[in-house]
Amino acid sequence: MEEKKFDLQSLIGFFLIGAILIWMLYNNSFEGETATETQTTEQIQETPENVPQQPQSESAQTADSTAIARAQSELGAFGYSATLPSATNTNTTLSNGLLELKVNNKGGYISEARMVQYKRYDSLPVYLIKDGNASFNLNFTTTDGRVLDTENLYFEPSLSKSGENQVLSMTLKVSESEFLEYRYVLKPGEYMLDFSIRSQGLSRVFNSSRDITLDWRLKTLREAKSISYENRYTELIYEYDGGKDDYLGQSDFTDDEEEDVTYIAFKQHFFTSILLTDTPFARGKFTSRNLVQDEEVDTVFTKEFTSTLPLALKGGELNYNMNWYYGPSDYKTLNDYDRNLDEVLPLGWGIFGWINKYLFIPFFSFLSSFLPSYGIAIIVMTIVVRIVLSPVTYKSYLSQAKMKVLRPEITELNEKYKDNPMKKQQETMKLYSKAGASPMSGCLPALMQIPVFYALFQFFPSAFELRHKGFLWADDLSSYDTIAELPFTIPFYGDHVSLFPILASIAIFIYMMMTTGQTMQQNQQPGMPNMKFIMYLSPLLMLFFFNNYASGLSLYYFTSNLITIGIMLVIKYAIIDEDKIHAKIQENKKKPRKQGKFARKMQEMMEQAEQQQKKGKK
Incomplete structure (x- = not known):
């Protein structure tokens, strides 16, 4: 390390x-909510399979054709996604009794993350993500020259179960068989969820000569009584180059691009948001900005973190297996994942950290x-x-x-x-x-x-x-x-x-x-x-x-x-x-005492210096 x-x-x-x-x-004290085994969704999508088909009038068909043409004019191949019933600002909810997540159709990213078993200093719920304080975006160029951002496009949700795991597939469609997918898997009793990004049939859509860039941003919400004390332990930490780790410190800072980034942690004092990847990002650029200039006025957020990471295409497609961690900055919890996440905690460098960890x-x-x-x-x-x-x-x-x-x-x-x-x-x-x-x-x-x-x-x-x-x-x-x-x-x-x-x-x-x-x-x-x-x-x-x-x-x-x-x-x-x-x-x-080598040498040097001093006086 x-x-x-x-x-x-x-x-x-x-x-x-x-x-x-x-x-x-x-010389926590907050009473824990019991895990629910019932999957909930705030969104029920009506599809041609479960809704009786009604013949469209000629005017309706014309309107649909006009909407499709307009969407394709603005978004190219991704215009298809804007014409689907899922093109609305609605959320799908995942919960396992520890963590409650809401994923919005627009952008396909988590719009709300709540720690179910914990409260803030003022007894309000602990949210890591809420009211637009976070974003997760892929920026890419298409073969027809358009530059698009996934945060502005609409994904189609599909919620299912795999054993006890809740699986949410968010697909950004070019057609029914061509899409970009964000896949979330929430397991019982875990703060860590599986997350993957993959594409299917988009090699003809992505411009492979231009980088696909992942941008992750978070404005950390205040959770503690002393905003200055909490802010002191709020920082961006990242792991790179096969296990090394570093952080940006407390002042406004932009770090140079590092190679082979394997995780990025937006750490608050007692809670942490971490993105981990099995396939290291080729490089990463990170920024931290202090949002607390006046503690009497700036009382909502502490810092703003951003990460910019390139995604590599393989055969013209995206395929990344990742994980999200939304949970407490607790040594035992982080260390149990065996992903070097204990380095997120400021336990001290070198011998200081060893004393804390092992003693x-x-x-x-x-x-x-x-x-x-x-x-x-x-x-x-x-x-x-x-x-x-x-x-x-x-x-x-x-x-x-x-x-x-x-x-x-x-x-x-x-x-x-x-x-x-x-x-x-x-x-x-x-x-x-x-x-x-x-x-x-x-x-x-x-x-x-x-x-x-x-x-x-x-x-x-x-x-x-x-x-x-x-x-x-x-x-x-x-x-x-x-x-x-x-x-x-x-x-x-x-x-x-x-x-x-x-x-x-x-x-x-x-x-x-x-x-x-x-x-x-x-x-x-x-x-x-x-x-x-x-x-x-x-x-x-x-x-x-x-x-x-x-x-x-x-x-x-x-x-x-x-x-x-x-x-x-x-x-x-x-x-x-x-x-x-x-x-x-x-x-x-009274006893004769043998001088050590060091003491004898020092005495000899002092005697020589004294003799030189006497000669100088003569």
Whole structure:
């Protein structure tokens, strides 16, 4: 898989995590509808086979001939389709209890797609397609020079059953035996439906010297309470070149044409529309446009996605086997199809994604399967993570304790060699070596926690299970919690007050004060970041940044910080004895200590530099 790129929000979140770690270095609810076994259709076509034939009057025959002639003049061979009884804006409905689809005669494409078992934040039904927000069109040139679009032509529907599967054939006819067909097969209990495009007898109609282009467009409908938060996770993802994947990001963007495209996903935060093909498209061009410029005004749609894909003719005919997925952006559901669709979810690139896929997702699923609420599952998961990482925390704190014990001697060396920085550095390194201490020994344990922190930062916003699940005062753990509505909007903060981010910010501030808050000025080195500034900035950034984030994520950070404070208190007052550490250091200093290759090499380099410096002064 091609590694995913950082977007701006991920970088901000990563900065927050990094800032906190640097500091450490310094010391549905919607009731499901039952599946119906009865096929429904909103359209009953009357045909010459089931309607008694009445002799036409001479004037009616003349009118029909005139209509046919007019249609053929405008549409050429496809004029025949415009004269059929199906040439009306009527829909045929398919439903399996999970997904309800309406397919319109005009264009033969899905005019409405509803998630049967889910509701929006305001209790209205979840629609992925509704009121013309989507289109699916084939653009082609005919042998008589006409350029036509299927979205403007009328298909004839035929609904049938194949076992338990519902089969809808939409045919765009040139004659009774020559046509372009869209075939939809909806299976019970599936969000994925089979879809195929094929033609019969149209080799004489298609101009094979011109490309047939498939254009798919979707304006994503708002489904969540926070339109900005939902929009942050709404993006176009595609797979190409034998399994690589990429996405367009958050800003307006047009991607260059990629080769061998195998699927395109128009992903909303918690729901996704995906077109997959067994025969890769030779290339693809994709665009994404942000439709939310003002959250007070632009409240219906989030983004507009378009895909342009060429269709190849074989023997002058079209023949593509595809699939449509309309359903939740849920890891288990997508992963079960074994089509690499889990890459649609932003679980993190590289090691971050692996940690989520093989550790956090299975573990959280296990906890939530028997615990009484998802909020408690988050708390238990946080406790387990912190306990597992407690040895790392211990190592980091032990390093801080050693450095604290050595601080008077380091201060003495700084004063003694204040006019000779090179000598001061040499003597400091010797002291660290003899005492068996190193500033870097506390750095590595903290760095080891970065993959875990960032993986969880990606996990909670992508956890579909949290959608519309409440805990304490939070109504929905997948969205922000609200304890107060503001009569105005604060830039970057919002028009509401969330309590979980406040608690998390207070907890991280207390932790920072507990560790090295009292001695930060003593340790401040010239040219290094102002640690007092970082101590105040990090909680403040967390407060603003997480006010519109999922309350489940803020609950995790609040719980994690509380547990960390507890672990640090236990380590400080029950495990680590600074007097024993001091005695151990003094004992180490008396023992001959063999330098490692790296330390010896560094010392040699510093001694050579000091000698050159002395020669330069002479």
